Amino acid sequence: MTKFLIDQQVQDIELPENLKLNTFLQEFHSDCPHPECSFGFYGFAFGQSPFPVPKPVQDALIKNASKGAYAAVQGFPELREAIARYNKKNFGYDVDPRRVYVGPGTKELIFNLMEILHGTVILPTPAWLGYLPQIRFLKKNYHMLHVRSNGKITPNDLEHLTLRLHDRQKILILNNPNNPTGLVYSQLELEEITDVCRKHDILVISDEIYAQTTYDINKFVSMGRIYPEGTFVTNGLSKSHAAGGYRLGYVIFPQHTYDLRQQFKKILATEYTATSTPIQHAAIAGFQDSPEMDEYFEITRKIHQIMGDYTFQVLNKIEGVKTTKPEATFYLMANFNAYSDYFLANKISNSQKFSESLIQHPYHTALVGGDSLVLERTDFSARIAFVDYDGASAMQNYVHNPPKTASDKLEFVNNNAPKIVAGLKMIQRYLKDIQSKTDSEIAKLETNIKKTR
Template identity: 75%
Template sequence: MKFVVDQQVEDIEMPENLKLNTFLQEFHSNCPHPECSFGFYGFAFGQSPFPVPQLIQNTLIKNVEKGAYAPISGIPELRNAISKYNKYYFKMDVAPERIYVGPGTKELIFNLLEILHGTVILPTPAWLGYLPQIRFLKKNYHMLPTRANKKISPSDLRRLALRLQDRQKILILNNPNNPTGLLYDQLELEEIADVCREQNITVISDEIYALTTYDFSKFTSMGKIYPEGTFVTNGLSKSHAAGGYRLGYVIFPQHAADLKTQFKKILATEYTAVSTPIQHAAVAGFEISKEMDEYFVTTRNIHQIMGDYTYHALSAIDGVKATKPDATFYLLADFNAFATDLQKARISTSQKLSESLIVHPYHTAIVGGDSLVLERTDFSARIAYVDYDGASTYKNYLENKPQSNAEKLEFVKMNAPKVVAGIDMIADFFDKLKKDTLSNFDSKKSSMITSS
């Protein structure tokens, strides 16, 4: 029997992160060189390497017997904990009734895009998950390229909004940002919010990396700046290193009672409720405690040490520019200075650059610019600096916290040797690329002299 797939699904491509994962698995199993046995230097996957906090693990164990369906919007204990969590960390006074729990922020953003009418404004470069959702839902959308500083300009946002005819526009704002690691400060958010009020723009503020902000005093939620028009999403996956728990939440704007009714209907239709034991475990993660405070401080300090090293090591490669991360465990590396050399080597797109780096002898995995909603010929890439054993690194940090730059450098070399070696491989790749181009140029020049 032949099954017919709906055309809407046929038109959707596999998400770039899953395509990359498949490619890496095939490369690892097919590579004939003995050096392939170690795998690859993994700059492609954005997953916190640290253990799930013991407090969450213990609470999950205590609640494994809870097999009853939970309320659609989340158990009351969890919504109350999230409310207090937002007041404590983000200075937002949010009633539990404005909070809805879902199976990860990815699903919640999808649900919001389902119920919100209007054209989506997507700043680029962007996390690779937004565009497939927008396309799957057949939403109208427009890209909003960022400036040289890799942040959106309020004036550019206003110009784009004025061109759009929809009564409502939806801006997806990812702060702190994946893939750049950059943070929008309070003044920048206020300027964006002014345009949003003026142009009737609703904001979906994806703040999943909020608690990874290195200097946490600098983080401000868009929900605090523009509470009447912002949906804030956050969850366990990045700050709590619990992506596999699949638990996120959304804070609705003020005065959105009618919309909450529609949203609840969508949640009930699509997945009924989030796993009950996971919700009880999450309560421990969102409750205010000394243990969780110490966990957040330690993990973001380690992320900063790794980020500073990666930024300086990449920037030391002649021709490479990189964003200096304020948060997350990513940065954006710009290899466009090598565009001419890459094209001469028949590497014409960022996807081909990614493929060239993963093969022998480089074994280095990156996420290329085309996956980040950039032009296919933009040789930029997201670099995730988390290819190390998070459990041992966490323990080593607590036993001997590095203070000086020299101590931090030694900490990276001891705990993240694959991060160090992977950046060396990127340097080797571009060094060889330049030498090959120069060698070919000298050969042609010599041939022209001989023939004349």
């Protein structure tokens, strides 16, 4: 049998965390011997919108299934125009369509941007688990910037770090709204960050894939508006249109970047020729201004908010647990560090072991631990995604009878997301069990000590 030699650079790359998570969940689940576990697990781990792909997008895809010709590298003009109009209408960001480039997902485009832009990458942490493997694969210099307790980077911390970096150009990855915290930067916060960026030659890749999920949409401000000469805005169909599997994203280049865009085109053409033609047609329907799309965004963000508020309230009622209060996305970040002594007493010495123990029988609860969010291994924080419910039926029920009062909303969660309700109870039970196991071990030890005296 031939032995295949694999390039050393690839061998050195760690499995990206999303693959790790998949493998881990599959392996674990097939191993569990208890028959009552056949339902699966409480899924707080995967970051996927639960809603159906909007009907106009599905229809456009079906209608254009016969279109097999290659598209232009940077995307169809009609799509780039639709994206430009979408940004103006929804986010007040007025851009020339020639600054919009379409690609097969924002993950790919972020990778392509880091390929062509020289400079040290500044990665705020906690971070989405997708960035770091890319940075490492590209062998970029990088520095982490750990956020303060309010969950956001501060201009002072950014400036402090930048003064230590010697590259002429730096690249800040700003993810706003943020995965994993669910937080949204205000206009003032973005302006203060921009001041530092202008002063120290920092370009920004502003990953705004969750922009449209901002619960109060007026609160979202695109970094592109604040720092138009230095920001690459990325967004796409994956989260707002529940179509991650369509693989379509876009980047809006900063102003005055004609030459850079030609270089970028070269890279895209070299790597993947163009984005799928039928998918681009579907995306035109998704970004076009229409009452159906407006209604879809409105309903889905309202449901995300109801689930987010519920998850926030339940978790923060558990003694010692603190979480961010999400203002967008379908995530929050929960801090379980108050339990670290109990974890250590139970041989749970790092966040990986924490997520492993929580998925064990009888808890079967999957979340993303701190090590997958680029935090210290001993930081017992975790990302909780609140999407484990049937989105299609939740949307129908919402339209039929929109919950208004706090008790309507609670009823809505109980009726539409029973696994979220039960899963959060499991987290509470797990923490209680860890505590009582430790207490009974201590009591046993004390009795033994007394006996030997």
